[in-house]
Amino acid sequence: MKLENRKPSGREKDEAAVQLLAQLRERLHCDNSSVARRAAFNLSWMQEDGLEILQEGLLRGFSHRTKSAAAYGLRNMHGRMKKLSVAVLKEGSKDSHSLTREVCIGALDLLNKPRAERIKMGRQKSSKFRIREIKGGRRPGQRSFRNGQGRTFPPGRSTVRH
Numbered sequence: 001m002k003l004e005n006r007k008p009s010g011r012e013k014d015e016a017a018v019q020l021l022a023q024l025r026e027r028l029h030c031d032n033s034s035v036a037r038r039a040a041f042n043l044s045w046m047q048e049d050g051l052e053i054l055q056e057g058l059l060r061g062f063s064h065r066t067k068s069a070a071a072y073g074l075r076n077m078h079g080r081m082k083k084l085s086v087a088v089l090k091e092g093s094k095d096s097h098s099l100t101r102e103v104c105i106g107a108l109d110l111l112n113k114p115r116a117e118r119i120k121m122g123r124q125k126s127s128k129f130r131i132r133e134i135k136g137g138r139r140p141g142q143r144s145f146r147n148g149q150g151r152t153f154p155p156g157r158s159t160v161r162h
Helices: 015-028 033-044 047-059 064-075 081-093 098-112 115-126
Strands: none
Touching: 015 033, 015 047, 015 064, 033 047, 033 064, 047 064, 047 081, 047 098, 064 081, 064 098, 081 098
């Protein structure tokens, strides 16, 4: 997807910061969910510029992958940007586009749950298989013989061969 160039806000100190923001913005729109989420996480540490890019990714008409990665980045905002990111998510929950609304409501639900409950919820999903105890003993139809020393031998062999 070809993105239009972003107008620099003036807060960037040098050309390297502008290039880094452009690169992270491009990765936010990547087809790989893992790359998009990592870019969103890195943008969450970039204060106003990161918030601006994440807000654009969430509220404009991009794919579900981009919107959910942007919501992930907004959930992980720190410090003074936390309130602003929650405000963006609340704004998105009132959006006319159903996909944006769904992603924002889910992100706000995750923000409102206590940490212990989120961890517990994640563990429940990951345990697909139940560990069962296998009882010891013989299988049906299997016989074993014991010699005087308490050792078990298969059928047809009742003593130790040398």
